[in-house]
Amino acid sequence: AQTVTQSQPEMSVQEAETVTLSCTYDTSESNYYLFWYKQPPSRQMILVIRQEAYKQQNATENRFSVNFQKAAKSFSLKISDSQLGDTAMYFCAFMKPVGNQFYFGTGTSLTVIP
Amino acid sequence: EAQVTQNPRYLITVTGKKLTVTCSQNMNHEYMSWYRQDPGLGLRQIYYSMNVEVTDKGDVPEGYKVSRKEKRNFPLILESPSPNQTSLYFCASRSDTESFFGQGTRLTVV
Numbered sequence: 001a002q003t004v005t006q007s008q009p010e011m012s013v014q015e016a017e018t019v020t021l022s023c024t025y026d027t028s029e030s031n032y033y034l035f036w037y038k039q040p041p042s043r044q045m046i047l048v049i050r051q052e053a054y055k056q057q058n059a060t061e062n063r064f065s066v067n068f069q070k071a072a073k074s075f076s077l078k079i080s081d082s083q084l085g086d087t088a089m090y091f092c093a094f095m096k097p098v099g100n101q102f103y104f105g106t107g108t109s110l111t112v113i114p
Numbered sequence: 115e116a117q118v119t120q121n122p123r124y125l126i127t128v129t130g131k132k133l134t135v136t137c138s139q140n141m142n143h144e145y146m147s148w149y150r151q152d153p154g155l156g157l158r159q160i161y162y163s164m165n166v167e168v169t170d171k172g173d174v175p176e177g178y179k180v181s182r183k184e185k186r187n188f189p190l191i192l193e194s195p196s197p198n199q200t201s202l203y204f205c206a207s208r209s210d211t212e213s214f215f216g217q218g219t220r221l222t223v224v
Contacts, residue, residue: 044215047212104149
C-alpha cells in the first residue's frame, strides 16, 4: 500500500523568505504522480504543483518548486519570496494514473509572518 | 469552466436524521471519490466510483452510502448520521493526471 508522510505539522516563515515543506512517500510503483495542494481558510483544495514520476526535471510554478528525489521517495515543496497569502494548510498527495489510488499526507500548516 | 460542485456547503443535523450531500462534475470524468478531512488525519477516502453503477469502498466507508446512476453525479448518503461523522467532506473528480475537488461540505451532527 502507498503511504504519504508529512513530518512537519506546523511551520512558519517570515514574509519574503524561503521555506521548504517536506514529504516522503512509499510505493512499489514506477509510474505515478505527486502533488502539492494548498488549503487556505476558505477550505478550497487548490492545486499548487504536479510532478510526474517519469520526468527527472523538477516541476516549477512561479514561486513554487519541488525537489523530487525518486530513489529516496522524497518530494519537498519550496516556496520562495513567501507572501501573506501563502498562509494555508499544505497537503502532499500521491496518485497512480489508473485506479482509485489517491493518498494524502496529514498536512503542514504554514504561517507567513509579516 | 471545469468544476466539481457539492451542496450544501454547511449542514447541521441531528443524530439519526438521514441526509444526502450532492456532488456533480462537468468534465465527463469516469472516476469520482468522496473524502473526509479531520484534523491531524489529512483526507481519507470514503468511497469511490470508477464509472456509472460501479462503486467501491475506500478506507473509511462505515456509516456511508453512495450511488452512481449518472456519470456526472455522485451523491454521498448518511442513512443514520452520528456525531463521529462530524467532519469536512470533499467530493473529487479525476482525470488520469489530476484530481479536481469540490468546495467542501462542513457537516456537524449533534
